[in-house]
Amino acid sequence: MSLLEVEKLEVRFGRTAAVRGASLTVERGETHCLVGESGCGKSVTALSIMNLLARNAVRRAERLAFQGEDLLGLSDAGMARLRGNAMAMIFQEPMTSLNPAYTVGSQMTEVLRRHKGASQKAATERAADLLARVGITAPGMRLGQFPHQLSGGLRQRVMIAMALMCDPQLLIADEPTTALDVTVQAQILRLLSRLQRDLGLGLLLITHDLGIVARVATRVSVMYAGEVVESAPTAELFANPRHPYTQGLLRCVPVPGKIRRDQPLGSIPGTVPRIGPGFEGCAFRERCEFADETCSHTVPRHHAGTTHDFLCRLPA
Amino acid sequence: MRRGWKNVATWVGAVIVGVAAFCALFAPLLVPHDPFAQDLGKRLLVPFWMAGSDPDHLLGTDQLGRDYLARLIYGCRISMMIGVTVTIVSGIIGITIGVLGGFMGGRVDDAVLFAITTRLSLPVVLVALAVVGLLGSSMTILMFTLGLLLWERFAVVARSTTMQVRNLDFVAAAWCAGCSRFRILAGEVLPNIASHLVVVATLEIALAILLEAALSFLGLGVPPPLPSWGLMIAEAKDYMFFSPWVIVIPGVALFVLVLGINLLGDGLRDLFGARADA
């Protein structure tokens, strides 16, 4: 039984389909990266797993299960019992994700007290413990501080510690390093990897940065225009990309020593299409060099090995 | 759906204001009787929806036999006149102060803020009453007193919008092109803050009308026998327990007019997308 199973997730806001078919699984102890460019629907996918979308969002899936338990039919109260508890999430903007009116300590302890009925004392101890674990010095002092007194990197560490308060099994991280300085990025990533290993978490990491994927991911799912177009273990994906979009993406990453001065940098021609209702076929066909007329109809899902699948008419 | 509702409300407001403006402008032609003509034989006649009414006086008569409908229409003229004049005077004062403060910044702005703070701390009704009480009540004194007291919203909005506009690129471009300060103010700043100020103006008219009504109610506003609605309510206070319509009618008129102006103002604000004040 996988930790998280998502099968054919669809999310629409009014007439716009933000996610048109996302399928992925996250196992315990695995770091699964969901990668794609801005607007491909990866954040919406993450939010819809936790059911944190806006009121006008419509969510549908063939299967959405956490530890075998169905999430789709769960009421909001039922979801609330899981959130912050068995499954936790951290976000992209640490500067605004903490409530400016309350201390770091109170925001951390309230999670443990809410879900496990812990006493203030026990919760405070655990909070200090976790702050130390995420590499924050003088945790006692930090607990009494307000968010505006902390830097961006520190705040993100606090967010991570806060997410771990109730010992979650699944941690969803939505672009946790995008808003941070490059040096801090590396530190946070190292921290996340270490915690994931030490605690045996399942980590779903949303990012647009292939460098991050290469560094920390066990498994990768590539998203394009609302669909997961390819999914494979990291090494396999980088060595043997099957979907033309993935191939294009990898070509775009300049590798020191391999690029030549007289060659232009790789890019994918064209732009992401706007998908209206009733769209059929492959969303990438306008920009793909291998496209033919069958690509305007339903695209088959092929397998290249037991753990590698992709959405393309081209054979494995 | 919200847009649609807002539209209806705005149109209702526009119609109300239109009717009021019409009454105000053409009052002498509209009234069935002279609003000042007393007829003590026909005192306190009931309006047409009650038994025993006189078809000659649709809304009945007041305690001195004066036709109520006529006084209502003339009262509308007085309210509108005062509302508009006070708004013009306070607008000139407030906009000048606000734009100067917002545009010049520094010491000038400090002085402007201080003036606004001081003005806000003054109890307006009390000061207006005191001035009118001392100088005597007349339309002119009333209008000038209120005009000199009610400028703060103009000033605040003019100042904040000017400050926003001042920092925009096209103003910098005008500076670079060598335009004088005055030209920038008149040509770049004012046109861009105008929409916000129009919204403030409509709300100020409503406020001025309510304030004048309160002052007239207390006897220190429009002098009798002029038919200000506030004064009519005050005069009717002694009879209100026996003939409640005498205070209901002018009160409803006041309420509807102010409501109409507010609806129109809100609609204008949505139209211009103006959100200069909190």
Added chain:
Amino acid sequence: MLRFIIRRLVVALLVAATVMTLAFIMTRLSGDLAISIAGPNATQADIEAVRKAYGLDRPVLTQFFDWVGRASLGDLGDSFFFKRRVSDLIGERMPVTLTLGLTGLVIALVVSLPLGILAAVKENTAFDRFVQVVALLGQAMPSFWLGLLLMIVFGLQLGWLPISGTDSWQSFIMPGVVLAFSAIPALTRLTRAGMIQAMASDYIRTARAKGLSRASILLKHALRNAAIPVVAIAAVQLGFMLGGSIVIEQVFALHGVGFLAWESIAKNDFPVVQAVVLVLAVIYVGLTMLADMLNAVLDPRLRGA
């Protein structure tokens, strides 16, 4: 924090000084006060007597500095009509006005806060529009007229509440409601807007991701932030209510400071009028300072730490 307080105090003092001056000028606008006080049938001798008795024969500047000097020390002069110290008069009447103002504010908050919160939670539904309509109606309502209507309905026809005087706490209900009506539109709108903005913020998304209860998210996390501007405006509204109570006190025959000012204007008792303007202005400035302090308590970012 200390610098902040000192700076505000300086501004407050300057405002008080300016208001003192304005109040003085205001009462001298009609020219010769002695004539007004002596009355229409006074002879020249009477007028001269009045002038001497009230120190109006001194140069204007002397009168001004006398007023400023004494007022700064708390001596607000003597009432012509009541023949008593003005500060005593104001002290006697102030409790009524304060009770009225606070009643009005409490009623306004008790109505506005829940309405604003609910309207925000049910944004764009029929309830939300209903609340906005209520706010509109409240804004258009002439307060004195509402007072009279309430008097007719609740005082006379139903006989539930007393229509004048200050015999019991019930006397403050109707006037309090009328005062509240003037503040409810602004407070409701502000609460609603603040809550809508707070609910859309990132930290509320975090709170939801933590699995906190709906009540906790709404009332603990969102409201705390939305309340900040509301508190400031509430203090200011109290100031307006105290300043505008003159109309309500007259309608309901409540003998507060506003009523005192009203009587004094009618009798040309200018020391009282001058003093009341000053006292109300100082109270208003004090309230805005209080609002700033409350803001600093509610919003840690303002504490300058």
